[in-house]
Amino acid sequence: xxxxxxxxxxxxxxxxxxxxxxxxxxxxxxxxxxxxxxxxxxxxxxxxxxxxxxxxxxxxxxxxxxxxxxxxxxxxxxxxxxxxxxxxxxxxxxxxxxxxxxxxxxxxxxxxxxxxxxxxxxxxxxxxxxxxxxxxxxxxxxxxxxxxxxxxxxxxxxxxxxxxxxxxxxxxxxxxxxxxxxxxxxxxxxxxxxxxxxxxxxxxxxxxxxxx
Numbered sequence: 001x002x003x004x005x006x007x008x009x010x011x012x013x014x015x016x017x018x019x020x021x022x023x024x025x026x027x028x029x030x031x032x033x034x035x036x037x038x039x040x041x042x043x044x045x046x047x048x049x050x051x052x053x054x055x056x057x058x059x060x061x062x063x064x065x066x067x068x069x070x071x072x073x074x075x076x077x078x079x080x081x082x083x084x085x086x087x088x089x090x091x092x093x094x095x096x097x098x099x100x101x102x103x104x105x106x107x108x109x110x111x112x113x114x115x116x117x118x119x120x121x122x123x124x125x126x127x128x129x130x131x132x133x134x135x136x137x138x139x140x141x142x143x144x145x146x147x148x149x150x151x152x153x154x155x156x157x158x159x160x161x162x163x164x165x166x167x168x169x170x171x172x173x174x175x176x177x178x179x180x181x182x183x184x185x186x187x188x189x190x191x192x193x194x195x196x197x198x199x200x201x202x203x204x205x206x207x208x209x210x211x212x
Contacts, residue, residue: 016195019048019063020132020187026085027053030063032136033090037073040094044136051088051098058086060096077109077120085182089131089146091161097146099129106150112164121165126150128182134194149186149196151176156183156196171196 015021019030029051034040037060050063058077062069075096081103089097091111095118098109106126112119123129129150136144146161154176159165177200184197 015190016185016187016197017190019050020185020195023185027083029086029088031088031090031133034094035062036094037096038094040092043138044090044092044094044133045138049088049090051086051096053083053086053100058098058100060088075109076118079103080105080107085128087129087131089133091133091146092144097131099131099148099150101127101129108148108165110146110161110165114164123150126152130183130186132186132188132194135188147186147194149183151180151183156198 017032019032022030031049031051032047033044033049034042034046047069048063050061050068052059052061056079058075059072060075061072075098077098077100079100079102084101084104086098086100091097095111096109097111100107106123106129108121108123108129109118110121111117127150129148131146131148133146134144148159148165150157150159156171156176157168158171159168176198179200181199181201184199186194186196189195
């Protein structure tokens with residue numbers, strides 16, 4: 001659960017945990033989970049997963065650094081136009097959640113527990129969407145949430161699974177820097193704090209993104 005009040009002032013040293021630290025391509029994202037989709041048996045820290053957008057498909061595979069494991073799953077998502085970024089998370093039941101930018105519009109594939117089905121919502125006016133499950137540790141299963149981060153009108157916002165992503169929370173009413181380009185990576189860090197990476201344009205006109 002994202003804490004009331006957003007970002008705390010205490011500075012805790014840490015780096016992103018794997019596989020969030022692997023991300024350095026806009027059309028590929030990584031997440032940690034169990035051994036099978038829709039089956040959280042054994043917990044959400046057992047395996048890596050990779051989401052790739054290619055050939056007009058969203059392809060999900062179990063993954064290790066040596067390559068994919070098993071057969072890929074093509075998610076039931078059909079883009080409207082040109083996809084320019086993707087982001088992946090799993091909920092506590094290992095259901096995939098995906099957000100992407102589609103012809104300039106943020107779209108979001110998620111499981112609505114009220115309707116008991118997957119839905120796709122569009123969010124015009126949003127940009128740079130990113131997802132994560134805030135805490136995958138077994139003892140946090142009752143309080144964790146899929147978090148949906150995005151930028152809008154020069155500010156950073158978060159929506160939570162427990163609110164069915166209907167309510168927007170400004171993160172400390174945090175105004176983004178004037179040279180902000182997009183969100184880079186989000187996820188749990190080694191200091192047990194959620195890390196939100198902001199990519200900015202350097203003096204040379206290049207984004208700063210330290211890929212592994």
